[in-house]
Amino acid sequence: MLSKAQIKYIQSLQHKKNRQKSSQYVAEGDKIVQELLQAGMPVKGVYATAGWLEQHHSLVNRMPPGTVTEVDAAVLKQLSSLTTPNQAMALLDMPAPVNPLPAAGTVALALEAIQDPGNMGTLIRIADWFGIPQIICSPDCVDVYNPKTIQATMGSMIRVRIAEYDIRELLQQTKLPSFAATLHGKNIAEFPVIKEGIILIGNEGRGLTEDVTAMATHRITIPRIGGAESLNAAVAAGIICGRLLI
Amino acid sequence: MLSKAQIKYIQSLQHKKNRQKSSQYVAEGDKIVQELLQAGMPVKGVYATAGWLEQHHSLVNRMPPGTVTEVDAAVLKQLSSLTTPNQAMALLDMPAPVNPLPAAGTVALALEAIQDPGNMGTLIRIADWFGIPQIICSPDCVDVYNPKTIQATMGSMIRVRIAEYDIRELLQQTKLPSFAATLHGKNIAEFPVIKEGIILIGNEGRGLTEDVTAMATHRITIPRIGGAESLNAAVAAGIICGRLLI
DSSP states (O other), X not given: OOOHHHHHHHHHTTSHHHHHHHTEEEEEOHHHHHHHHHTTOOEEEEEEOHHHHHHTHHHHTTSOTTSEEEOOHHHHHHHOOSSSOOSEEEEEEOOXXXXXXXXXXXXXXXXXXXXXXXXXXXXXXXXXXTTOOEEEEOTTSXXXXXXXXXXXXXXXXXXXXXXXXXXXXXXXXXXXXXXEEEEEEEEGGGSOOOSSEEEEEOBTTTBSOHHHHHHSSEEEEOOOOSSOSOOOHHHHHHHHHHHHOO | OOOHHHHHHHHHTTSHHHHHHHTEEEEEOHXXXXXXXXXXXXXXXXXXXXXXXXXXXXXXXXXXXXXXXXXXXXXXXXXXXXXXXXXXXXXXXXXXXXXXXXXXXXXXXXXXXXXXXXXXXXXXXXHHHXXXXXXXXXXXXXXXXXXXXXXXXXXGGGTSEEEEOOHHHHHHHOOSOEEXXXXXXXXXXXXXXXXXXXXXXXXXXXXXXXXXXXXXXXXXXXXXOSSOSOOOHHHHHXXXXXXXXX
């Protein structure tokens, strides 16, 4: 059983400032908790229904004593910030900060002011699909440990390192080529496949700032054939990865 | 002012069966209503705040008498099915059914059992960006006139014709090549740009049915470099369009 204080603590992690203070976050969802346990992530607590615990007993049995708590659906609903109820939830330590400068010979995704938690999760999933080891988020991006983001990553945040860093600083300090997604750049289809570089994606409504667009070594555009004003930021990132990385 | 009966009617259009009975639907959002009026769509009613009507008076003045109603924010909230309030809403006639078989020399997107209204809207926006004139939805797709879908299209549903049709029938009857998105097909990067054909995208969780995959003239795959199990259906469609169409 969970104490009132434990319930209150887990609920408090719905807010970014509490997550930052405690360096912990929660991940909700049957499949994602399973993946976290399989991957040997720093899971500090599992809260799940009797049925879920039984189904995944071999994974759960590896956890240290006192870290697995059976809770009923009503308590899980109380702990959750999501509208769709889940059968399992995990409490995790945030990973240690990583060097924001991507290594030579690698590709990174740099995100400026991405606001939608679902888009952020989808972007992490795209990075994971294309084997991009690192994402750099500007400080004004939505928090990657937001419960909605964690759910939208479908487990991919396990495999992608995420750093928070100023994008201008990043571009000043890196020696890698950089590719700014803009509406007025060079046709993406004219670029060869890259082995290293930073792909820059901007805010959902405004795109990249002028500074960052100007600082990039390349400006790239997905040619528009029809009438839409713009593409969803995550879709645009997917299309760019689908041209530059495969 | 809106009568109670009018309010009840507009609210009833949140449900698919009522939309089908009346052949009308609502579009919510400041920008989308503006686009609908600019494009000369069959708008039968505009319900908006005094401020919105004033700001867009040149568009609103073209509407027949009695079709524009000033309402306050509280009434708009009552009419809306969305959580984020808007300043304007439009009532529209559904377009007449279109021939589901795409013409020779054109590209179409065919969707099987897409369930998420946001994904559906994003798919329509992708089609619009790449100049795809037509989408064919299987009967078990989420309704495209769902308010959340209409909002996610960002106005693109104005420019893309949408037909509901059985995908097997479509593939039996068409003479165009067809490209089924699957995890076990030929690398998408090895295909040349196409001028005509049907791009097939399946359900978010299960993908395309085996029947449809087998019936397609080509099976295509976005090669996975990293660890993600899958890509979001709309992102996958975007990546495929970004290889086959540009």
